[in-house]
Amino acid sequence: MEAVAGDQGLLVLAADDDEIVLGLVVYRLEHSGYRVIAAHDGEEALTLALARRPALAVLDVMMPGLNGYEVTRLLRSYDATRALPIILLTARAEDADSERALDAGADEYLAKPFSPEQLRSRVEALLARAA
Amino acid sequence: MSAEEKPHAWAAPATSDRDRLQVVNNRLTAKIAKLEKLNARLERMHHALRASERQFRLLFEQNPQPMLVYEQATLQIVAANYVLAESYGYTKQELLSMRIVDLVPAEDVELLTAFFLTAAPTGPWIGGSDGFADRTRRHQHKDGTVIDVEVAGDSLTVAGVSCRVWAVTDITERNRAEAERMALAEQLAVELMGQNERLRAIDELKDQFVSVVSHELRTPLTAIRGYLEIVLGGEPGPVTAEQQRCLEIVDASCKQLLRVVSDLLLIGKSEAGQLALEIAEVDLSALLAECIAAAKPSADAKLIDLRLAGERAVGPIAGDYGRLSQAVANIISNAIKFTEVGHVDVRLHAELEWAVVEIADTGVGVPAGEVDHLFMPFFRASTATREAIPGVGLGLSIAKEIIDAHGGRISLKTEEGSGTSIRVALPVAVAG
Numbered sequence: 430m431e432a433v434a435g436d437q438g439l440l441v442l443a444a445d446d447d448e449i450v451l452g453l454v455v456y457r458l459e460h461s462g463y464r465v466i467a468a469h470d471g472e473e474a475l476t477l478a479l480a481r482r483p484a485l486a487v488l489d490v491m492m493p494g495l496n497g498y499e500v501t502r503l504l505r506s507y508d509a510t511r512a513l514p515i516i517l518l519t520a521r522a523e524d525a526d527s528e529r530a531l532d533a534g535a536d537e538y539l540a541k542p543f544s545p546e547q548l549r550s551r552v553e554a555l556l557a558r559a560a
Numbered sequence: 561m562s563a564e565e566k567p568h569a570w571a572a573p574a575t576s577d578r579d580r581l582q583v584v585n586n587r588l589t590a591k592i593a594k595l596e597k598l599n600a601r602l603e604r605m606h607h608a609l610r611a612s613e614r615q616f617r618l619l620f621e622q623n624p625q626p627m628l629v630y631e632q633a634t635l636q637i638v639a640a641n642y643v644l645a646e647s648y649g650y651t652k653q654e655l656l657s658m659r660i661v662d663l664v665p666a667e668d669v670e671l672l673t674a675f676f677l678t679a680a681p682t683g684p685w686i687g688g689s690d691g692f693a694d695r696t697r698r699h700q701h702k703d704g705t706v707i708d709v710e711v712a713g714d715s716l717t718v719a720g721v722s723c724r725v726w727a728v729t730d731i732t733e734r735n736r737a738e739a740e741r742m743a744l745a746e747q748l749a750v751e752l753m754g755q756n757e758r759l760r761a762i763d764e765l766k767d768q769f770v771s772v773v774s775h776e777l778r779t780p781l782t783a784i785r786g787y788l789e790i791v792l793g794g795e796p797g798p799v800t801a802e803q804q805r806c807l808e809i810v811d812a813s814c815k816q817l818l819r820v821v822s823d824l825l826l827i828g829k830s831e832a833g834q835l836a837l838e839i840a841e842v843d844l845s846a847l848l849a850e851c852i853a854a855a856k857p858s859a860d861a862k863l864i865d866l867r868l869a870g871e872r873a874v875g876p877i878a879g880d881y882g883r884l885s886q887a888v889a890n891i892i893s894n895a896i897k898f899t900e901v902g903h904v905d906v907r908l909h910a911e912l913e914w915a916v917v918e919i920a921d922t923g924v925g926v927p928a929g930e931v932d933h934l935f936m937p938f939f940r941a942s943t944a945t946r947e948a949i950p951g952v953g954l955g956l957s958i959a960k961e962i963i964d965a966h967g968g969r970i971s972l973k974t975e976e977g978s979g980t981s982i983r984v985a986l987p988v989a990v991a992g
Contacts, residue, residue: 447779453786460795491775520775542782542818545789 438462439556440481444474444500445489445518450541454487454518457545458552471495475503478510485514485556487548490530498533505534514555518543625727628655632715632722635659635676644728649702660726665700699728707732770828777821785814823954826886827937830961837880837965844874844915844986847881848906851888859896859904866896869905874915875988879966884986887962890955891919891982897949898980899923913988920981926974934972935960943976959984 441463445451448469455465466481468474471492478486478500486504490497497517504510517535519526530538537551620627626644630637640655648655648663661673699709710729715722788811792799799807829835852868859866895904902922909916924943926934933939937957944951959982963970967987974980 447783449783450779450786453783453790456790457786460790520778541778542785545786546793 438464439484440464440466441552442466442468442474442478442481442483442486442488444468444471444486444492444497446470446492447489450489450518453545454548457549458487461549461552463552471497471500474500478504478513479507482509483513484559485516485552487516487518487552488535489518490526491520497535498529501530501533501535512559514559516548516551516555623727625729627725627727628660629716629718629723629725630660632724635661635673638718638723647701647730648699654702663699665698665706668698708735767828767832770824773821773824777817781814781818781821785811785818788814820952820954823952823958826958827954827961830958830965835883835961835965837883839878839880841876842879842881842884843876844884844908844917845871847885848888848908848917851885851892852906854889855892855896858893862896862899864896864899864901865903866892867903867905868907870907870909872909874908874910877915877966877986877988879986880962883962884966887959887984888917888919890959891984894951894955895919895921895923895980895982897951898925898943902979910988911985914985915988917984917986918981919984920979922979925976925978925980926972927976928974931972931974935970956982 441458443451443454443458443465444467445454446469451467451469455467458465466477466483468477471488471494474486474488474492475495477483488497488500492500495503497519501515501517504513504515514537515535516537516539517530517533519530519538519540526540527538536555539548539551620639621641623641624643626641626647628637628640628644637655637658637660640650640652642652645652645655650658660676661669664672697709697711698706700706708731710731712727712729713724715724717723788807790796792804792807792811826835848868848871852866856866892904892906899921900923904919904921907916907918907920926941926943930939930941934941935956938953939957940951940953943949944953960970963984963986969985971983972980973983
């Protein structure tokens with residue numbers, strides 16, 4: 430795994446088709462000491478996850494092409510990414526969305542609008558659990 | 561005379577013969593008189609019978625209802641009244657040379673002949689009950705006009721011959737009116753269905769709109785609030801006190817916008833019957849304390865005394881803590897918004913199987929004519945617009961949706977100028 434990278438921090442994959450929200454996620458994670466690779470849709474996220482083997486993935490649910498649920502399900506089907514910690518960003522706070530997120534195989538979900546600090550602490554907690 | 565030819569015995573016997581003859585004569589005279597009487601009676605009876613027959617014939621002939629009589633075995637018409645002949649366009653003479661199947665359209669003849677000869681009913685009957693629907697019972701006038709008829713009939717014996725009498729009613733007009741009525745009803749039903757469909761489509765569009773708008777607003781709100789949090793946290797650089805104050809206002813407005821978005825989404829969901837509740841045991845006392853604490857700053861800012869004015873022990877209720885908090889918070893927020901001077905009192909008590917929350921303010925109140933609309937989405941009381949009290953008119957309708965979804969009741973008492981009291985009753989949890 431490329432994840433353990435000494436001084437450079439763990440590698441995290443962030444995927445969102447909304448450039449501004451993606452920028453926010455990247456900013457928060459980079460400023461929290463992680464290295465971040467950004468994807469702009471589901472397919473790119475899947476490709477990057479398999480190629481770069483990040484330590485964790487933050488995926489938006491509503492993405493064109495493959496959505497967040499589908500990417501999660503696919504990542505769970507590959508040996509290389511079966512245990513990858515995944516946080517899904519859902520557009521709605523409703524139970525149905527959170528249930529779907531967990532059903533798809535995500536470890537956590539955050540409903541928009543989420544607080545960057547909240548995201549940071551979830552990422553940290555999940556990585557600590559995975560370590 | 562034979563008595564004069566026997567002189568030896570003429571005195572006494574002659575007398576007795578004459579007497580006997582007289583007796584016989586008297587008897588005969590009496591009999592004749594009797595017979596004459598009888599004859600007169602018979603004559604009278606005959607006259608009466610003739611009169612009666614004339615009357616009955618008139619009753620048949622002059623009946624305004626078209627009538628005819630036919631022989632059951634041959635279907636030969638043996639009598640038809642004036643109005644039948646008149647309306648069908650035949651002379652009576654012509655009718656008497658026809659069979660009843662000559663009165664039906666050519667295409668019905670075969671079917672009806674078989675029916676009349678084999679399966680025709682005996683005894684009284686009314687067309688339609690004989691296995692032929694009214695619509696298939698048609699007659700044809702001499703000029704070819706086909707009419708719908710309803711036939712009432714009965715069996716009778718004329719001079720030892722089995723016959724049937726028919727009374728025919730032309731129901732063409734009735735059927736036409738009925739068909740017109742049915743067509744109209746059908747057309748109305750189609751129009752109504754179309755209208756329903758349009759309304760449903762509009763409703764779906766509205767739901768879709770609310771849903772899309774809410775979700776689309778959440779994404780930029782995520783960015784705005786997220787970056788605000790980062791800037792206010794001082795990470796990108798130091799923030800001056802004034803910048804901090806300005807950004808906090810942006811944040812507060814953002815929260816308000818987010819609340820409106822959530823409210824819109826909730827109204828959309830509850831109207832679509834999709835308001836999901838996470839039911840658990842709820843301690844109303846704790847819930848009210850939390851709501852009061854949360855609203856305290858905005859009450860304090862207006863120098864309004866928001867207080868728990870009365871509390872009696874109430875059992876736990878089954879409900880969605882978050883949603884119920886939202887309902888109570890909306891009511892309290894409204895009470896504060898609509899009160900300039902005075903206080904907002906929150907009370908909790910039990911009434912039979914209900915837990916009752918009352919929130920009373922000393923605010924501007926609502927005009928009597930508007931009370932019924934207060935729980936409707938987007939309704940704003942005239943006092944709210946007059947006093948420029950902020951809001952979009954969703955608070956109370958959301959509270960009502962949430963309370964309704966819990967099987968509870970919400971009601972309101974208000975008087976313009978002297979305040980409003982809202983009462984929420986929620987069913988107390990029953991074990992099991």
